């Protein structure tokens with residue numbers, strides 16, 4: 132930190148200066164403020180200033196009934212709103228001991244995985260656009276658009292889905308949705324070659340990502356990093372596999388990992404994860420059981436007094452909901468553990484020594500959503 | 507960052523760089539001859555799905571040629587954004603109440619669907635309208651019963 136108070140404090144040999152990147156910088160994914168101390172073009176110290184989109188979701192929860200918190204969940208991480216929404220419902224179901232019908236669980240898995248693919252597509256394309264490639268971005272958004280259209284047909288919304296309800300989902304999926312999902316799976320499988328040509332084999336992309344922003348295994352574990360960022364550092368941890376929830380134990384899928392821990396590794400993990408998600412979607416569609424999509428739950432839920440922690444895997448890492456109930460219709464406290472927070476602050480550790488231009492690559496490869504950090 | 511960056515690497519980079527460029531251009535060129543994927547919006551209107559969530563709307567039932575709202579106020583109490591105001595009316599004592607005025611402030615609606623789900627008479631639905639931009643804040647406040655009258 133620079134502390135210049137009088138003229139005597141200036142050390143002319145130390146040519147440090149400070150640069151504000153953000154909060155309104157196009158590559159900071161919304162409103163994140165980097166306060167960089169630079170020596171020439173090299174980062175000496177980086178501080179992340181958050182709080183620009185703080186809306187007090189956790190506090191809001193204490194003033195509304197359990198049902199009224201649905202819309203808030205999707206607005207934390209707006210890119211994986213379906214996963215956050217489903218996770219909240221699962222937590223309350225765990226607290227009340229509600230058994231969710233099998234079909235609803237499968238529908239939740241399908242929609243969550245579609246949402247994960249959409250989020251990864253956006254994350255990757257934002258990343259490559261951040262380091263200067265505009266073309267892949269448009270192709271990625273074309274694919275993402277298909278998912279949004281598909282999810283719109285059942286939930287009615289494109290980002291803030293509000294689709295899961297306590298005890299199941301709001302509307303049953305129909306044949307048209309299943310066919311659409313299958314068509315999408317086939318379509319995206321055919322597109323991976325294109326992404327390989329455009330991004331993975333591109334010399335500029337390779338030069339800007341290999342060996343940049345290396346997060347070692349120990350650092351990642353120390354900082355509580357989760358999700359593709361952790362798996363890019365060689366730790367095989369995925370909540371879907373390690374603590375299966377919502378029927379994830381029924382599906383066969385791999386957890387892709389990479390040992391390198393650099394930007395390229397994180398990108399490749401995300402790409403491989405999309406393929407795994409497609410496998411899960413296909414299996415779930417093949418074995419979609421018949422039956423109701425919603426359990427018999429009262430119109431307004433009143434959980435027993437007690438507390439409950441539930442964690443699930445969003446597109447960015449392990450999310451945790453901790454709900455304390457005092458036996459009334461209004462939650463006593465809801466605490467959200469957001470993965471982006473710990474994923475972001477590992478940059479404190481790894482940024483020093485990198486160029487400012489690399490910051491954009493590292494930040495993009497970690498794939499953070501700021502509203503989720505601020506909540 | 508590569509310290510041993512000599513002439514050989516330089517030539518190799520130029521070669522692989524050109525190859526990447528050709529491959530990338532090939533993808534773009536192929537795309538040029540495929541049908542366009544964007545909708546030419548103001549001239550071409552997208553078709554919304556039946557589940558699309560525009561603002562909420564009262565359903566016109568055939569049996570009484572009107573809505574079924576009994577002004578119980580459940581939707582108003584459940585709404586997380588507190589944007590609904592229902593006013594009921596009784597024609598004579600002993601009669602059932604029915605909804606006379608139903609105001610929503612769409613500008614604050616979070617489109618959660620709780621009001622639609624919670625209504626005991628199932629008289630609410632989402633409209634299929636998607637051009638919901640207004641010039642004034644007050645344009646977002648609408649009376650659903652009046653809109654229903656206009657639709658009749």
Ligand code: SF4
Nearest residue numbers: 575576578579581625
């Ligand atoms: S719309 Fe339904 S929930 Fe709302 S006041 Fe009328 S009957 Fe009650």
Ligand code: SF4
Nearest residue numbers: 585615616618619621
């Ligand atoms: S959709 Fe939700 S926010 Fe909008 S009026 Fe209905 S209950 Fe209120």
